[in-house]
Amino acid sequence: MTAEAKITDRGIERIVSVILRSGVLLSGTVVFLGGVFFLAKHGGERVDYHSFHPQPVSDRLVHEIIAGAFSRRARSIIQLGVLLLLATPIARVAFSIVGFALERDRLYVVITSLVLAILLCSLIAGAAGAA
Amino acid sequence: MFTVAEFTGVVLVASLLAGFVGSLTGLGGGIIVTPVLTIFLGVDIRYAIGASLISVIATSSGAAAAYVRDGYSNIRIGMFLEIATTLGALFGAFLGGQIPTAGLAVIFGLILLQSAWQASRIPKPHTIGSAPDPLAERLRLNSAYEADGKEEHYVVRRVKTGFITMFGAGTLSGLLGIGSGSLKVIAMDQAMGMPFKVSTATSNFMIGVTAAASASIYLSRGYVDPSIVMPVMLGVLCGSMIGAKFLPRLPALVLRRVFAVLVALVGIQMIVNGFGGHV
16 A cells, blocks of 8 residues: 555445445345235235245346346346345445555455456356356 | 245244344354244245345345444455355355255254354464464555554464365355355454454455355356245344344353254254255
């Protein structure tokens, strides 16, 4: 860290804290709203989770979930909340790259980019596996 | 057979309790909600793992926000070790697709027994038996935190051992849908000789990123059922927030031992169910 760095570790930490908090709050709200719609529509149906059936593609792939949520499908809205939650730590890592870059900490820009790359690979690998 | 509304209500209450007990014991809600769903509600363990993993991201991100603000977590150590935990999580999610559900139940039971044992012990001050690691200097991991108004400096030891242990913690997290916070704390507190407060806070900081790596795989594999995730995520999140609010410190050893015995019994039941094929 150089003397003229524009931002300190504490500054980064504060912004990270805000990202985490708002991500959880937003995602929790979306899941809750989706849940209310879901119960209003399907509350009386019978369920059985003893045997496992993978979810339909509409509840697995990012673009399908987003499309479903926009057409107000209750299950898709819940999954959209799940996606927002998944995006929260990813956003945190992405922001940390910016923070370390502002601190001119090249080593940690590289380390953090590596973590982001692993996270994005898991999204891509998952999507490829589902398709 | 439940209706959707009944199932949601029962799971919501169970997850609330799991989140509460999880934050009370320091074990985390994920490790408690999965056995509750599988043993008491007969939910397939794959659904339970998918839902629990999502709840783990929610609770750890919520808690990390507070820890980060307090300045105890070391974001450099966290970021560096997240290379190991995210790779481990991917490996764990891959293994999870290969191991039969009975095997998953048995492994889960063993981890519960280990956690129960750990929760029932008095946290031992770490023994500093090794020299400061020059690698820690190169990676700028050594830092300081503020305690009672003065700066406490610390140096990090055995970076490689810590890194490898973190890969294991990530694998367990991805395999079982848990935060595996206690193993992360062991890696930092015992292996790397970091102060307990810094270890705990940094571990919490890492759990969300680790779980996000395997959660994307589980989501696309179809393990994340919205109708189960909804009550589990909201319940565990609220339960652990209540736990953190009313009991900011770990409760007395006696109480922790009572919980440890309960967790151990649940662990044994998981193993029995696994061997009996009831999962």
